[in-house]
Amino acid sequence: MAAIRLTYRIETGGDISRLAEKIASDQSTGTFVAVPGETADLKARCAARVADIRMLEPHDGPAFPQNRVEGGVYARADVDIDFPMEVIGTDIAALVTIAFGGVFSVRGLSGVRIVGLSLPPEFIRAHPGPAFGIAGSRRLTGVYGRPLIGSIIKPNLGLAPSEVADVTRELVEAGVDFIKDDEKMMNPRYAPLADRVRAVMPVILDHEQKTGRKVMYAFGIGSADLDTMLRHHDIVADAGGNAAVIPINSIGYGGMSYLRKRSRLVLHAHRTGWDMLTRHPDLGLDFSVYQTLWRLLGVDQFQVNGIGAKYWEPDDSFVRSFHDCMTPLLDESDRALPVIGSGQWGGQAPETFARNGGSVDLLYLGGGGIMGHPGGPGAGVRAITQAWEAAVAGIALEEHARDHRELAQSIEAFGRSGSP
Amino acid sequence: MAAIRLTYRIETGGDISRLAEKIASDQSTGTFVAVPGETADLKARCAARVADIRMLEPHDGPAFPQNRVEGGVYARADVDIDFPMEVIGTDIAALVTIAFGGVFSVRGLSGVRIVGLSLPPEFIRAHPGPAFGIAGSRRLTGVYGRPLIGSIIKPNLGLAPSEVADVTRELVEAGVDFIKDDEKMMNPRYAPLADRVRAVMPVILDHEQKTGRKVMYAFGIGSADLDTMLRHHDIVADAGGNAAVIPINSIGYGGMSYLRKRSRLVLHAHRTGWDMLTRHPDLGLDFSVYQTLWRLLGVDQFQVNGIGAKYWEPDDSFVRSFHDCMTPLLDESDRALPVIGSGQWGGQAPETFARNGGSVDLLYLGGGGIMGHPGGPGAGVRAITQAWEAAVAGIALEEHARDHRELAQSIEAFGRSGSP
Numbered sequence: 001m002a003a004i005r006l007t008y009r010i011e012t013g014g015d016i017s018r019l020a021e022k023i024a025s026d027q028s029t030g031t032f033v034a035v036p037g038e039t040a041d042l043k044a045r046c047a048a049r050v051a052d053i054r055m056l057e058p059h060d061g062p063a064f065p066q067n068r069v070e071g072g073v074y075a076r077a078d079v080d081i082d083f084p085m086e087v088i089g090t091d092i093a094a095l096v097t098i099a100f101g102g103v104f105s106v107r108g109l110s111g112v113r114i115v116g117l118s119l120p121p122e123f124i125r126a127h128p129g130p131a132f133g134i135a136g137s138r139r140l141t142g143v144y145g146r147p148l149i150g151s152i153i154k155p156n157l158g159l160a161p162s163e164v165a166d167v168t169r170e171l172v173e174a175g176v177d178f179i180k181d182d183e184k185m186m187n188p189r190y191a192p193l194a195d196r197v198r199a200v201m202p203v204i205l206d207h208e209q210k211t212g213r214k215v216m217y218a219f220g221i222g223s224a225d226l227d228t229m230l231r232h233h234d235i236v237a238d239a240g241g242n243a244a245v246i247p248i249n250s251i252g253y254g255g256m257s258y259l260r261k262r263s264r265l266v267l268h269a270h271r272t273g274w275d276m277l278t279r280h281p282d283l284g285l286d287f288s289v290y291q292t293l294w295r296l297l298g299v300d301q302f303q304v305n306g307i308g309a310k311y312w313e314p315d316d317s318f319v320r321s322f323h324d325c326m327t328p329l330l331d332e333s334d335r336a337l338p339v340i341g342s343g344q345w346g347g348q349a350p351e352t353f354a355r356n357g358g359s360v361d362l363l364y365l366g367g368g369g370i371m372g373h374p375g376g377p378g379a380g381v382r383a384i385t386q387a388w389e390a391a392v393a394g395i396a397l398e399e400h401a402r403d404h405r406e407l408a409q410s411i412e413a414f415g416r417s418g419s420p
Numbered sequence: 421m422a423a424i425r426l427t428y429r430i431e432t433g434g435d436i437s438r439l440a441e442k443i444a445s446d447q448s449t450g451t452f453v454a455v456p457g458e459t460a461d462l463k464a465r466c467a468a469r470v471a472d473i474r475m476l477e478p479h480d481g482p483a484f485p486q487n488r489v490e491g492g493v494y495a496r497a498d499v500d501i502d503f504p505m506e507v508i509g510t511d512i513a514a515l516v517t518i519a520f521g522g523v524f525s526v527r528g529l530s531g532v533r534i535v536g537l538s539l540p541p542e543f544i545r546a547h548p549g550p551a552f553g554i555a556g557s558r559r560l561t562g563v564y565g566r567p568l569i570g571s572i573i574k575p576n577l578g579l580a581p582s583e584v585a586d587v588t589r590e591l592v593e594a595g596v597d598f599i600k601d602d603e604k605m606m607n608p609r610y611a612p613l614a615d616r617v618r619a620v621m622p623v624i625l626d627h628e629q630k631t632g633r634k635v636m637y638a639f640g641i642g643s644a645d646l647d648t649m650l651r652h653h654d655i656v657a658d659a660g661g662n663a664a665v666i667p668i669n670s671i672g673y674g675g676m677s678y679l680r681k682r683s684r685l686v687l688h689a690h691r692t693g694w695d696m697l698t699r700h701p702d703l704g705l706d707f708s709v710y711q712t713l714w715r716l717l718g719v720d721q722f723q724v725n726g727i728g729a730k731y732w733e734p735d736d737s738f739v740r741s742f743h744d745c746m747t748p749l750l751d752e753s754d755r756a757l758p759v760i761g762s763g764q765w766g767g768q769a770p771e772t773f774a775r776n777g778g779s780v781d782l783l784y785l786g787g788g789g790i791m792g793h794p795g796g797p798g799a800g801v802r803a804i805t806q807a808w809e810a811a812v813a814g815i816a817l818e819e820h821a822r823d824h825r826e827l828a829q830s831i832e833a834f835g836r837s838g839s840p
Contacts, residue, residue, distance in 0.1 A: 027604070029577045042578035045610070061481075064700055064732075087577055087608055092644035093670035098604045101669060101692030104699060105731040157449045157507055158462035184447070184518045188507055190465070224512035224673040224717075226646070227681070249521060250513035252672005253644040261647070272521030276697065276704060279524060280484055283703075284696060297644070311525040312484075 003082035004123065005051065006099045007116025011062065011076045011282060013069045014108050017053060020079045024048040027102045028087060046087050048099075051080040063111025063282035074110050090126035092253050092293055100285075111282040117289040121330060127296035129334040132266045134361050137301060137337045140242055140266065141177045141216050146392070148177040148363040149384050150216075151370045151377070152341075156182030161191050161199035167371075168200050172207045172215050174370065174377035175385075178363055180245050181220035183270035193221060193232045201239040218243035218268040218301075222251060226258050237264040243301075248294055249273035260298030268339065269299040279312060287317070288324045295329065295336050301363060302336040307351045309342035319355045326359065338362045345369030345380075345414040346387030346397075346407065353391040360392065374409050383410040423502035424543065425471065426519045427536025431482065431496045431702060433489045434528050437473060440499045444468040447522045448507060466507050468519075471500040483531025483702035494530050510546035512673050512713055520705075531702040537709040541750060547716035549754040552686045554781050557721060557757045560662050560686065561597045561636050566812070568597040568783040569804050570636075571790045571797070572761075576602030581611050585619035587791075592627045592635050594790065594798035595805075598783055600665050601640035603690035613641060613652045621659040638663035638688040638721075642671060646678050657684040663721075668714055669693035680718030688759065689719040699732060707737070708744045715749065715756050721783060722756040727771045729762035739775045746779065758782045765789030765800075765834040766807030766817075766827065773811040780812065794829050803830040 012019050028048035056076040062068050081099075088094045103112055130136070138144055151171050153164055171179050187193045200217060208214040221232035221244040229251065236244060243266040248256055250273065260267065277284040291302060304321040305313045318340075325338040340352060344366050353360070366384050373380030383406035390400035390407070401408040432439050448468035476496040482488050501519075508514045523532055550556070558564055571591050573584055591599050607613045620637060628634040641652035641664040649671065656664060663686040668676055670693065680687065697704040711722060724741040725733045738760075745758040760772060764786050773780070786804055793800030803826035810820035810827070821828040 029575050042575060046578035061485075063485075065483075066701060066734075086610060087604075089606075089608055091606060091648070093642045093649075093667055094604075094606045094608075097606070097642065097667040097670045097690075097692045101667075101694070101696065102604075104693070104695035105733070107730065107732050109732070155449050155462060158466035184507075184514075184522075186509075186511060186514045186517070188509055188514075190506060222513045222517065224516075224677050226674050226678045228511070229513075229674070247513055247517040247521075249672075250517045251674035252669075253675070254646050254649070254671035254678065255674020256672075257644050258646045258674065258678065270517075272517045273524070274521070275524035276521065280700065280703060281486060283700060310527065312527050312529070313525070314486075 002085045002120040002122060004085065004088055004095065004099065004120065005080055005082050005116070005118040006114060008079045008081065008103060009056070009076065009113045009115045009282070010079055010109055011059060011074050011111035012109055013062065013067065013072045013074055016055070016075050016077045019106070019108055020050045020053055020077070020081070022108070023079070023103050023106055024050050024081050026106060027098060028083065046084060048081050048083045051082045054078045063280065064109070067110035078115065080116070085120060085122065090123045092257070092297065096253070113283055113286065114289050115286045117292055119292070124296065124329050128260055128298050129296060129329070130298055130300040130336055131260070131263065132300045133333055134335055134337045135333065137216070137266060137363070140214070142213055143177050145360065147360050147388055149381055150178030150180065150363050150365045151176050152180050152182055152365060152367045153185070154182070154367055154371050156184055157188070159191060161195040164191065164196050165199035165203050168203045168217065170377050171370070172203060174381045176215060176370070176381055178216045178218070180218040180268060183220065183245055183247055183272055185220045186222050187228070187232070193219060194235050197235050197239045197241065201241055205240055214242070216243045216266065217241060218245045218266070220245045222247040224251060224255070226255055229255065229259060230262060233259065233263060233265060242266055243268055245270055247272055248299065253293065253297060256294065256297040263298070266300045267298055268301040269294060270303050275312065287321045291321070291324050291336070292329065295334060299336050301339050303339045303341060305342050306340040306344050307348040307355070311342055322356045326361065339365060341365035341367070345410055346384040347411065347415055349384070349387040349391040350397060360388070364388070369410070369414060373406070374413050375406055379406040379409060382406040422505045422540040422542060424505065424508055424515065424519065424540065425500055425502050425536070425538040426534060428499045428501065428523060429476070429496065429533045429535045429702070430499055430529055431479060431494045431531035432529055433482065433487065433492045433494055436475070436495050436497045439526070439528055440470045440473055440501070443499070443523050443526055444470050444501050446526060447518060448503065466504060468501050468503045471502045474498045483700065484529070487530035498535065500536070505540060505542065510543045512677070512717065516673070516713070533703055533706065534709050535706045537712055539712070544716065544749050548680055548718050549716060549749070550718055550720040550756055551680070551683065552720040553753055554755055554757045555753065557636070557686060557783070560634070562633060563597050565780065567780050567808055569801055570598030570600065570783050570785045571596050572600050572602055572785060572787045573605070574602070574787055574791050576604055577608070579611060581615040581619035584611065584616050585623050588620050588623045588637070590797050591790070592623060594801045596635060596790070596801055598636045598638070600638040600688060603640065603665055603667055603692055605640045606642050607648070607652070613639060614655050617655050617659050617661065621661055625660055634662070636663045636686065637661060638665045638686070640665045642667040644671060644675070646675055649675065649679060650682060653679065653683060653685060662686055663688055665690055667692055668719065673713065673717060676714065676717040683718070686720045687718055688721040689714060690723050695732065707741045711741070711744050711756070712749065715754060719756050721759050723759045723761060725762050726760040726764050727768040727775070731762055742776045742782070746781065759785060761785035761787070765830055766804040767831065767835055769804070769807040769811040770817060780808070784808070789830070789834060793826070794833050795826055799826040799829060802826040
């Protein structure tokens with residue numbers, strides 16, 4: 001029978017296989033004591049099962065410091081556990097309640113991280129997935145054969161709606177394909193969403209009228225009050241907008257599911273809060289698992305940091321995340337467009353291109369790299385475009401910069417000390 | 421001007437006060453480089469400010485292992501940062517996006533935990549809070565002056581609706597005040613919510629007709645699809661049910677807010693997944709902070725483990741959680757009824773009572789302690805009742821057991837080796 005397979009990377013001062021069995025039992029039919037009714041038939045239908053245990057190198061210290069034992073060695077293994085579809089069904093709340101959450105409460109573990117999730121097609125098909133994804137993001141912006149180039153309104157907080165429109169005008173004229181509100185910008189008193197839409201959309205639409213190119217602007221519509229979020233969604237869509245920034249962890253699986261069912265917009269996921277779940281390498285959740293759920297729920301564009309990001313995340317982790325977003329669950333339409341950001345100015349283009357298998361299916365966000373370019377935002381966009389041309393053509397940036405002035409300026413400004 | 425105060429317990433191999441300033445800047449108006457428009461006026465209105473730094477004992481190892489430096493000492497401090505209401509407003513998604521999430525991505529931290537949250541009354545008043553809370557839970561069950569005593573349907577998975585009804589009948593006749601589905605029980609194929617309600621509610625209502633006492637049954641209505649969750653809610657409420665188990669982390673802030681606005685039921689929060697956020701003592705989130713948000717969103721009853729729980733959580737942590745739930749945000753009506761569970765059989769009653777300031781405002785859940793009692797479930801309920809009588813009267817359990825047979829049996833069965 002169809003099963004959902006979870007892979008847990010567990011660590012313990014005790015016995016791995018006993019602990020694996022305990023997890024499988026606790027997270028399905030078992031409780032602390034045998035109770036009447038937990039029959040063999042019931043177990044056969046509903047119990048989770050340990051399918052495989054692959055031992056890893058032990059650690060000499062525990063991930064959870066309170067689980068330290070004198071002279072202890074901490075055995076580690078990747079444990080596959082299969083959960084019957086009969087028990088979980090196709091509901092993401094059931095999946096995370098049964099197979100994600102409880103294991104972190106189990107005694108005797110000195111560490112646990114969820115590193116794998118394999119879903120039967122039946123589960124995947126029960127969810128809408130991205131409404132637009134990579135193909136839709138290209139169709140709506142008219143950008144083909146190269147990365148979408150985007151920017152972020154800065155300063156990220158504090159601008160009045162008319163000032164946001166001024167920055168938008170500057171970016172639109174600079175030639176970006178995409179603009180977004182900072183994820184922290186939602187509906188503050190000094191710049192309510194409705195007023196920002198009223199100020200910004202004429203700039204977008206006038207530019208479209210003049211040039212035939214519609215810049216995608218992702219407005220921060222997020223709210224923990226879903227009625228408010230849906231109202232914000234409608235304001236954007238009714239004004240001719242086509243995208244929204246969604247702080248996915250701040251609204252939760254329920255909020256995302258609710259929105260996706262009713263959405264007319266491209267949903268650009270910001271994952272603030274994600275680091276809390278993943279930064280400790282032996283605890284929490286791998287991005288591969290996390291992004292699967294959010295793509296099923298309808299994320300079209302997924303922020304994944306980038307090479308040389310300003311945050312804690314190492315390059316290797318970014319490369320894995322990019323690969324995750326680009327890997328179909330069922331088919332290519334359920335992929336999410338990877339959004340590369342954080343300290344990007346184009347200098348990272350060659351390595352980004354090389355390490356992501358030569359893909360240009362991505363949205364490349366420059367904040368300071370565009371707004372802070374010595375030649376102004378237009379020069380910033382051209383510099384990034386030139387950097388990507390060089391990367392795809394296999395030309396060294398310095399060489400390409402010889403006859404590409406804006407790129408040369410970027411290298412000068414950001415290349416060594418002062419990355420944006 | 422009113423501000424929201426967050427307290428971060430930060431750890432770093434570098435300089436604490438520089439890092440504190442960086443967090444305040446990054447999480448409000450700042451970005452990596454100075455950008456045009458980040459004016460003094462804008463900063464005055466919108467910037468977060470470091471209000472206080474209280475140094476703690478340093479650690480000799482980092483919480484994030486990748487941040488280890490040779491011979492390093494890791495400075496630690498509690499840092500208060502004030503965020504202007506102007507920027508966050510009263511939206512919980514804005515609060516967690518701006519003040520919770522981003523800090524975990526900051527480089528240079530070797531650990532960070534959110535340990536304090538202080539909200540202005542204006543923020544608190546913008547949220548509904550519990551519809552029933554402690555007073556409502558007592559009113560609906562008719563239980564005053566003692567803890568509510570509850571149990572959980574076991575086995576937690578695999579029973580057909582008619583079997584759930586059989587267990588319910590046994591528990592109702594045993595005299596419990598409250599019954600709940602296991603948090604893993606939502607809407608499986610072999611026992612859909614609608615069928616469980618149809619099977620269980622006649623048992624509850626017949627018992628009410630005969631005895632005048634309505635047992636509160638919390639059905640697992642959770643779903644990441646909020647339309648499904650609301651339909652489940654209506655099925656329960658329309659059948660005369662009065663409570664629901666909500667896997668809060670599995671539906672998210674948006675899901676909870678959506679439900680609370682439309683709910684007629686007592687909302688019993690199960691916090692599966694919470695351990696992922698809190699188990700490492702130097703990372704993540706304190707329960708005091710977490711429960712504040714969920715109470716604002718409308719949790720009536722909050723699971724908090726108990727003394728001698730079967731999970732990893734130490735007793736001290738449980739005692740703090742109990743205290744958190746009982747501490748008003750604005751007034752007593754916004755408290756959530758603490759739900760004590762996990763390996764409870766009554767033997768923990770004296771310590772529970774003593775350490776929680778002599779409070780009996782709690783729901784005490786016995787699973788194995790009731791269903792696994794040698795004299796049957798009725799004896800299990802009586803044993804727990806007797807244990808609480810002894811605790812409140814200040815009589816030692818062993819003494820009370822001399823003329824209370826069921827308690828004596830519990831002590832014999834669970835007291836030493838075999839806790840349920």
